[in-house]
Amino acid sequence: MRILFSATPAYGHVLPLGSLMRAAVEAGHAVALATSAGARDTVGPELPEEVEFLAAGVMPMEFSLDAASRTGADPFHPGPELIGEIFGGSRVALGGAETISLAREWAPDLIVAEIFDAIGPMVAAALSIPWYQVGFGPATPAVITEIERVAASRYRDAGLTRAEPLAYLDPCPPQLQDPDWSNRVPVLPLRTQAHRRPRDLAFELPAFTNPARPTVLVTLGTIFSDPQVLETTVAALAGLEVNVIATVGSSLKDPNADGPRPGARTDGVEVGYVPFVPLGQLLDRADLVVGAGGAGTVLGALAHGLPLVLWPQGADQPINAARAAAAGVAITIERADEITSAVRRILEEDTFRDRAKAAAAENDARLSPADTVKEITEGALG
Template identity: 30%
Template sequence: MSRRPFILADRAGGRGPPVIRRPQRAHCDREVAVSRFMLTAVPFTGHVAPLCAVAAALVARGHEVRFYSGSAFRGRIEETGSTFVPWNAAPDFDENDLASSFPRLVGKKGVGQLLINVVDVFIRTAPAQVSDLMAEWERVPWDAIVGDEVSVGAVFFAERTGCPRGTFAVLPLNMVGPGGPPSGLGIAPGRNALTKARDAALRAAVPLLSRPLRAPLAAARAAVGLPPSPRTFDQVVFSPRLVVASGSPLLDYARDDRPASVHFVGAVQQLPTRPPSLPDWWGELDDRTVVHVTQGTQNIDPEDLIRPALEALGKSDVLVVVATGMPGRDVLPFAVPSNARVAGFLPYAELLPRVDVVVTNGGWGGVLAALSHGIPLVIAGGDLDKPEVAARVAWAGAGVNLRTGTPSAAAVGRAVGRIREDPTFRDAAARVGADLRGRGGAPRAAELFETLPAE
């Protein structure tokens, strides 16, 4: 039996944003009644893919799921059994060409890129996201909304309507707590009086560090009819009710100050729905030491990491398998050594069981996938959340942090050599992998999100 949807009603006197009246539920003798979910993800592959796995798990459990994201992901979303809802009023941007939609990003990297990403891509698109969501809601309401941690439009929608909201953290958990430093700085929590004092000072500085976000957040709230709020960006985006986080406490510095609303569910990956297409050279992976090199799907200039990795490993006794990060881009703009093979995308379910070391720019989803297979990593994390990912993996002992997004060939070579020679890296990766695999993944996430409409 389906739950009856919420009823949208005006505030008394017709003033202010609409609110929700929850109807009385009919009796249901099923353990979990059918619910209507809206999932939202900013249209980046690393955000959409794990939420697609959650969507598929919810559908498999009998729920009705709609999924709001960019048109490039329509096919992937519909394969989960979800109904695709496109960014319409919101700018339907191309993740591989962000500057076309957000020109302030031209030439930006590092902190400058991060701030503009947050302001232009996440915050300033939020009013248009709310417009899209309200239009779909007025067509057919839903019982709960789940967004990734940068879907600001989902936050504003839930605040306007009172719809139950959960957060699915597709990135390293960037939640300021009462202990440790703010996430995102690539700094491990302090263990002595001096470093703990440093952490406290950094936490106190969060309002100041987030000052450039205040005016854009206030403007976006006003644009959708919400009152001013003193909350910082990280306080806005995480649901106080339920945060389901990809990853493991072993990749969260084993912090003990996370609220009870946070649940880690390991690596959340969408399983392929059809047999993958494998390149002609796939059989060459047999009985070889394989090093996989990837720069993910953003900041994919191959000069940053792929070229130095190939220079470092071109004369070694390994087979180097490179993913360029763009479908169809199976060649590089420079000559590659004879022991290298190149493809745009590669099926990780088939590739990773054959890989010995991963050299990566630190995309969270790829890192979790590698660690789930017990593979140690060399991470060149230069932008956005990548330095934080690199720091967490190094803290867990499962890889080497190169501390730059543009390493030298010599640095890459030394790091790969360390991992191949020192078994403690593989041992640590195996420990993290076992924990990731034991946390339930997408089915556990779906089970947790089922509690949202029930309260």
């Protein structure tokens, strides 16, 4: 079968599809990814080399600014209405037709689209083929409804009508999901796997002087990786008997620029700063996570049975953090001066870790990516 994955051109939207792409390749299917050309250099190395790129459309900054210019809204503090215009309006207008053209040539049998992606459903409608939708965190129905509403007008302009997906693939643990949430289509629980590259990563993680100390992974993700917030977060761990691995994300573009260096010390705490490294590899070394609350970080940590301290910075992070706190697997904070006590509490109280391990056990019982690919391909054949 020929499976076309479709995603917004950003790490947090493409990488949650990575395990399914890998499973599809291993099952012998032809696999392609429809996303903007500008994402090829960044996400390409994170995916199986067999994945073809159908490069169309523009990058997030361009379609976000386009939506903001049409609505007059602030693109850096978007509400549901602007998010709808960004993903359902501008991104579709600036890449939908080109993607359909490329997809006709590639001739997929099935589309798999992440939940913020409105182009995949458009391609499915244009080619009259089935599709599945993939979530990557707790459901945000108000936001998704706006994306679908705005996209519907773009579809009508193209003479198309969006069909419902055959199912929604849900990687979110029930502990984090809104108990009142329901979906219009069948829900298939999907096992979360923290991102790993399909090929070996030649990168040596920090070796600490005292490896017996708990290791704290500090990661703000790939978008909200403000260097000042990162340094403030790391500094707040001073005085605790821990080792720290901190990801610089996009906060240190030039490796020769001034900034945090590997092997640094902050008031006696050893800190190993690392560039972008697949999350799964980092979580293998961690005992707890301090982060901003991105869905990939939260779900990946729980898949490893690790509790979290979350300081939301934007986007869907406040929702993810609130759900994680309600599930008892995380402490959510609002200020940097709350970090120290939150980390100390998680290290000292077993309850957080016990609940995180329960989430990991529930995740392990879900359909693996390989079983999911088998299920969706058989479902597409009817």
